Amino acid sequence: MPERLAVVSGGGTGIGKAIARELAGCGHRVAIIGRRAEVLAAAAREIDPVRILPVAADLTDPAQVTAAAARIAEHGPVDVLVNNAGAVTTAPADDSLEALAAGWRRDLETNLLTAVLLTTALGEQLRRPGGRLIMISSSAAQRGGSGPYSAGSYAAAKAAMHGWALGLARQWGTEGITVNVLAPGYIADTEIFGEQWTPEFHAVKVADTLVGRAGTPTDVAAAVGYLASPAAGYLTGQIIGLNGGAVLGR
Template identity: 80%
Template sequence: MTDRLAVVSGGGTGIGKAIARELAEAGHRVVVIGRRAEVLEAAAEEIGADRTIPVAADLTDPAQVSRVAERIAELGPVDVLVNNAGARITQPTDDSLAALADSWRQDIEVNLMTTVLLTTALTGRLRRPGARLVMISSAAGQRGGAGPHSAGSYAAAKAAVHGWALGLARQLGPEGITVNVLAPGYVADTEIFGESWTPEFHAAKIADTLVGRAGTPADIAAAVGYIASPAAGYLTGQIIGVNGGAVLGR
């Protein structure tokens, strides 16, 4: 175990928990952030209570983000920040423009603003030089939403993360901090699809890949493990697709 500190938002389940485990096994102390305290505590126990620090917060709330930053400041400089928090919002409740606006605002708040707020709050705590910033996006941010209304807003919010992260890479690169975006394709073992998941949906997503299988949280965690490592010091300002070939080369 080293004194290196990692922070993973949305770290209680699925991809976030796999990332937290990957970083803990690499020797980091890991702060896992999420809305549900009991889920975070269970994840910390599973990963290892001696190296995992659960912090419950709603990252859409600036006041709670400020409290998270104060707690992390007590632990030392941040070596790795993984912005994984996000969710796919349900369809608008009706066909009105007001319902559509509410849906889009929710998607932008949950999938973009959580990343912007947490990163901004912790920028001054990042280790210089050497810190790694990783934004978990989605292949939807590269190829667009596959359906109307909320699918489009989800894709748009994730694409906005890309543009913001690339500017951040330019800003922080001279300080020895790298900034990269991981854009996963279909990962089956997550909560994001909710009631929209069906065997037919699963089969269609697998058919869209070149490797003939769904992604796993471990696939995404392994990619984060490399980006977060000292070996990746020359990798910055990139949108990296981990999607089994569902989206090619961009």
């Protein structure tokens, strides 16, 4: 069976690196994309230097996305695309509308536009039939922002991803491509919270779950592994919560 190719944005650290490890373990060649070349190189050495292809690019820059897509095209059709890149923008430094606008633009670019540009650039390379497009969102999109998300821009950007992904599911379903959104809750051991993380913050987030623990990058990676597999061919157009019961399904 030919080697399958996966692409993971934000694949150098945290959840993205765990996803890359999972997909490599399932036999994929995995292109990991991120801004920091040295971080990507370290992740490739740690996971599997043969199976991991580091591709340095700022995914908010159309020219760099185009170049990254061209490099990935050299390795064949894309079987799995995981849009994982994202971050919580630092709160505005003041209460001006200018600062607010700048913060919202950063969150929309980082958490939505990156996925839109990369998916569009690689759209024709997705395998037909059998391609898998997976968006990593957040439970903040389902319940609204709180804590470090209080400005609302992160939650809004992720929620916008949901509507866009559902439209892609309709568009590409007849071509044999599945499109799903995975919305994790509180996941420890990531860079996303930055200085917002404290032991008290952790305790509050864990207490909000029904299972009494934080999620891990491995939890997210395992779910992605299933969504990326041939076994998930009848699962598409879904927003899937992975949050320890902090947000109940509906």
